[in-house]
Amino acid sequence: MLGAPAEEWDPGRILRHDEAPELNEVFSDCPDGYRRAFKSKHDRQMWYMHWNLANDAPKPSPAVKAEKAVTSKEVPPASTSRPQTGPFRVLRAKEEGRLGEVVSDCPDGVRRAFASKEERTQWYRLNDPSIPQEHREARDKSRAIWGEDVSPEERKENLTAYVISHLESAANPYDRVLDLYRYSTDYKYVKETRIASAVLDAFQLWLSNHPNAKQISETCLTYDVKAKAIDVAFNGPLFFLMPLIALFDVGQEVDGTPKICKAMEPEAQKKIETLAEKSKRLEALDLACFFGWYDTFDIHSFLVPLWLTGNQKKVESFLDHTKLRQLHFVSYLDKLLGKSDREREEYWAKMVAEGLGNNNEKPLQFKPLKSYIRKMVVRFHLDESAAPICKAESDKGQMRYNLNKFLKDQPRTFANRLQYYDQITGIIASGRSHYKFDLLVILLNMREEAEAFWWYVLLGMTRLPKDMEYKVEADPSVLERAAAEACYFPRFISPFKVAKFKEMLAEQASQKLPEELFAGYPLKLVDGLSLSLFRQMPEIFSQQSVIAIDAEWKQEFGKDKISLIQIACESAVYLVDIHVLPSLVDHKELTTFFEALFCGEAYKFGFDISQDINHIINTFPHQLEGLKERMQNVVCLKQLVNNLLDVDNKIVEMIDPNQRIPFDTYTTEDGEKKTDRNFSLAKLYNSVLNKTLDKTEQVSDWAKRPLRPKQVIYAAQDAYSLLEIYDELEKRCNARNIALPNVLYQCNPYKQKKRIKEKKLIDDHEEMAMLIKALEPHCYNEEEWKPVKSLKIIVDIMLNHLGKYLRRMGVDVLMASCKTTLHQMAVDDKNMDRIVLSAGRGFRQLCTEPKLAGRVRDLLARDKLENLAIELFRDMKVMPQMRDIFTRCVHCNKVGMVLVPRPIMHCMFSKHTADVFGLDTFDFAKWKELLGLGLAAEKYGGFGAEMHYGDSPSDVYAKVQDGVIDLGRRIVDCRALLGTAEIQIDMYGSTVFSLEEILFFYVCGGCGAFFWDGYGKKPHLAQQAAVAAQATLDQSRDADADTSVETALSIE
Incomplete structure (x- = not known):
């Protein structure tokens, strides 16, 4: 203690x-x-x-x-003399700096340790030997005038007079004012009242009053002076850039857009490249955005380095403005994906060594990288040819999924094999020529040799993988028997001979499409053979009062494109073949068709119609631009049922009382309470009409032509079922005197009231109490149950959310970032006492490892975290206790948390913000008054603090529960751990430190991260905090960076 x-x-x-x-x-x-x-x-x-x-x-x-x-x-020694003033202290050359201090060899040859980076920067600006003595004296004089104890107006007048005296004696006033400006001590700070800004104001005043201003400008504004102005402006804050370059006739705003004059553009662009070379890549990116030079710089100048160092959002925002760099960037990522795992690891190590990467390898791991490329293709509306490697890997992944689903999960019926056949052949048809060979390789890797031979014969292939070649060479008749004998191979699971299957395919193809869904209700296919009917559709829509709409699409790389739109009217159901029609009709006809469909006066129903509309617009982004704004009377049937149930919860009742509809409650922006019930169309159809809706064709290949009769019937029935449901609901509303038109008006998916997420008030202690209560019935013998600290776990990437949850409850958890890392952790000798938690296919793969026998457990990744934790604790006979909460860090897994009252963290954040932005808003005296000699434990959740003050704001300590906090240097020293850590005080914004419901923070002594009660179950706090942090970092005005001490005083 x-x-x-x-x-x-x-x-x-x-x-x-x-x-x-x-x-x-x-x-x-x-x-x-x-x-x-x-x-x-x-x-x-x-x-x-x-x-x-x-x-x-x-x-x-x-x-x-x-x-x-x-x-x-x-x-x-002479080098150990320590000045009484200043933000630094001298160190012996051989001494190492304490963690949290910034140690530097200064220009005067002495090694110093600074409390923070900001203090080091300030010291350098005051003691930089590269500044000529003349400019250093001028800077010190300006600083002294600015620090005088007079009114702000008088202080500015004095500085103006001093600057003008320099300008009068200067050979080149433009060059002189640049030196006065850039050597000002607050030149790089973002403040409205600063010395540098006052210098420029003084120069403008002097120039405007000078009788020979025009002659001075023509004589002194040389190319070299303008280049120097660009250098000074680009090294300073972006907020003050335009006034400076406009003053020096380097650029101006044209229609609100900053522009550099043509003659100086090469110099300005060269300066941006220089900034990027000096690792000031964020500044380079901001300047390129500021002047709209999106296509000027190569992606490797600053975009790729910034992406590798975790600035993905900045890079994506930049790329939104340039199609050329989008293609280059996606191509770069695609080539990285084509490298082997080892090559990517070596590339990452090289980037880290060059300072172009961080400790997070996740961006270059195969699965995250593939997902990210797909996300970029969708975001930038690129063609799949922009990422051919990613497209091929995605297709092979989809092929593996379909093979596993049919060969291991589904019964071997002709209908299932036909659907499986459509899916595999659809992938092969949409991809490269080698996809057939890849199919055989995948099947051999799955140990499905018989199925590989079946596909080889069925597709009429001529090339075999080596393993299959050896089999054929040993017995040439094997292929004939594969085609003719269904059960020749012991593992041949298909009941269909190849020849017989081909006959059944031909029989399916010869079947005629139905002309009626049922007697008296026509079913009409609108395709290339019925273009005249397609052109009549707008007239048909104008005659309807109710239209039901459904759509089918095929999941493709990048984005899902609509293949078929089903439109059910009172007189007929129409299947519009969108897969074929766009190549046969012009854009104007397509636009007319969709406007007549969605913008007419008839009510348009869809189960989740916004999803269908989004897919339609994504399929035709140019033709349907602005369509959403012109739509009217669009009704989401799912929302309609939810609204009717809010009015009368008996209007739709489940046929099976054991069925349970999941629901979520929310509040609209006007304070209205709503319930969002989650159910499928099939379940709703069964509940309302007591009939079953066949969904077997839902995942079939809708891009393959011709459509099969079963597909056509399924598609038509899906659309007609919407009409049936609406008709029945209308009858029930009339019987209950419910005004249906009023309810319909509230069901437009594009006019929904904004949701406000309700605060979840369950904190970690209440949640732990719920876990203990759920486990108590299973704890028959307390002696057999172990404490939480005895449980050691490894979780795969699918269960990382569970890993963080368990760490919060005190469990020792290692979290794998990929499949390779998981395997390395699991088989490591020092982890042999750890249980491995996995989900899905990862579990089956781990079970084959001899070293992991009896150590692997399968969990359902999508289940609630509380249920997963209860299941795990029950099976392992582990009983958690209240004292286990936040004994372990969620981020670094170390045991060593220091409990800090909120005002101490708020004070630390305020000082840090003031230091970073060079503000004068931190009032040490007021914070000292607020904190006093200590904080009472009863006021802050039972955890108080004892304060100790030095002579400066950087010399403040707090003795808290289980450790010491250095407020000035943002250092935590936990009694349970060796060493110290810098507190990550800028993880969140000031909102977190101002919330009265947070009494104290858990600060990790290992990594400096901090948490609070309810951290995991109150996402609104983290969300508000993250937004506030981003605003604080992004805003360049000091008003946005300021954390008011007066506000803190009133709160406390």
Whole structure:
């Protein structure tokens, strides 16, 4: 405990004066009169800090140290003299900086340790030897004038007079004002009231009043001066860029867009490239965006490095403006995907060594990279040819999925094999020529040799993989028997001979499509053979009062394109073949068709109609631009049923009382309570009409032509079922005197009231109580049940959300980032006592590893976290306790949490924000008044703090539960861990620190991350905090960066 005598926690040991020093030990004469040897400088510093806190002793001054050194006949080295003022201290050259300090070899040859990066930057600006003496004197004088204790107006007048005196004596006033501007101490700060801005204002005033202003401008504004102005402007804040370059006639705003004059464009673009080369890539990207130079710079200048270092959103926003760089960037990612895992690892290691990567390898792992490329193709509306490797890998992945589904999950019926055949041949037809060969390789890897021979014969292939070639060479008749004998192979699971299957396919193809869905209700196919009917459709729509709409599409790489639209009217159902028609009709006819369908006066019904409309618009993005704004009387049937149930919960009742409809409650923007029930069309059809809707053809290949009769019937029945449901609901509404038109008006998916997510008030302690209560009935013998700390787990990437949840409950969890990492962790000898949790196919693969026998458990990844945790604790006979909550860090998995009252974190955040943005908003005196000598534990959830202050805001400590917090340097020292960590105070914005419902924070002593009660079950807090943090970082005005101390005082 911090208040205990020094001997209990002293990391050093007492030495005799004549004892010989040991290698790598740091010696010191300590305040208690003893000479100690420490293992490191950090241990020595922590000993001093703890001794000062325990004994309320002030730090010894250099004079006392010198006197002590003389008494002990030791002369301190010259390099160890420590100034009394300034944000730094001098270190011996061989000393290592304590964690959290910024150590630097300064221009004067002395090695110093700064409390923060901001303090180091400020010291450099004041002591930079590259600044000529003349400019240094001018800067110091300007700084002194700006710091005078006078009114702001008088202070600016004094500075203006000083600047004008320099301009009057300068050979080139433009060049002189640039030097005064860029050597100002606050040149790079974003503040309205700053010395640099006052210098420019003074120059403008002097120039506007000068009688020879035009002559001075013509004489002094040379190309070199303009180039210098670009350099100064580009190195400063973006907020002040335009006034500077406009003043120097380098650029101006044209129709609200910043422009650089043609003559200076090469110089400006060269400067941006120089910034990128100096690792100032975010600044380079911001400048390129500012001037609209989206196609000017190669993607490797700053886009790729920024993407590799985690700035994906910035890169994507930039690429939204340039189709050329979109193609280049996606092509770059696609080539990375084509590399082997080892090549990508080597590439990543090279990027990290060059400072172009972080510790997160996830962006270059196969699955995340493939998903990201697909996301970019969709976002940028690119053709699949932009990412051929990703397209091929996605197709092979879809092929594996369909093979596994049929060969391992489905019964072997002709209908299932036909659907499986359509899916596989659809993938082969849409891809490259080698897809057939890839199909055989995949089947052999799945140990489905017989199925591979079946496909080889069926597709009439001429090339075989090596394993199959050997089999054929040994027995040439094997292929004939594969075609003729259904059960020749022991593993041949198909009941169909190839020849027989071909006969059944031919029989299916010869069947005529139905002309009626049922007697008296026509079914009409609108395709290339009925173009005249397609052109009559707008007239047909205008005569209807109710239209039911459904759509079918094929899942494709990039985006899903509509293949078929089913339109059910009172007189007939129409199947419009969108897969064929666009190539036979012009764009104007397509636009007319869709406008007549969606913009007419008839009510248009769809089960989840917004999804169908989005797919239609994505299929024809140019022809249907702005269609959503012109739509009218569009009704979502699912929302209609939800609204009717809110009015009368008996209007639709489940036929099977054991069926349960999942639901979610929410509040609209006007405060109205709503319930969103989740059900399928088939379930609704069964509930309303007590009939079954056949959905077997739902996942068939809708892009393959001709359509099979079963597909046509399925598609027509889906659309007609919407009419049946609506007719029945209308009858029930009339019987209950419910005004259906009023309800219909509220069911337009594009006019829904905005949802406001309700706050979930369950905190971690309540959730832990629920877990314990659920486990108690299973705990027959308490002696058999183990504590949480005995449970050690490895989770795969599909269960990482569960891993974080369990860490919050105190469980030791290792989380794998990919399949390879999971296997390496699981078979590692030091992890042999860990249980491996997996889901789906990953579980089956792990079960084949001998080392993992009895250690692998399968969990349902989509189940609720509480249910998964209960199942795990019950099976492992582990009983969690309240004291286990947040004993382990969610991020780094270390045990060592320090409990910090909220005001201390708020103070730390305020000082950090002021330092980062160079603001004068941090009032140390007011915060000292707020924090006082300590914070009462009863006011902050039972966890108080004892405060200790030095002479400056950087010298403030707080003794808290289980550790010490250094507020000035944002350092946490946890008693349970060796070493310290920098607190990640900018993880969230000021919103978190202002919320009264948060009493204290859990701060990790291992990585500096922090959490709060309800962190995992109150996402609205994290969301608000993340938004506030982003706003704080993105805004360039000091008003947005300011964290008001007065607000904090009123809250506390």
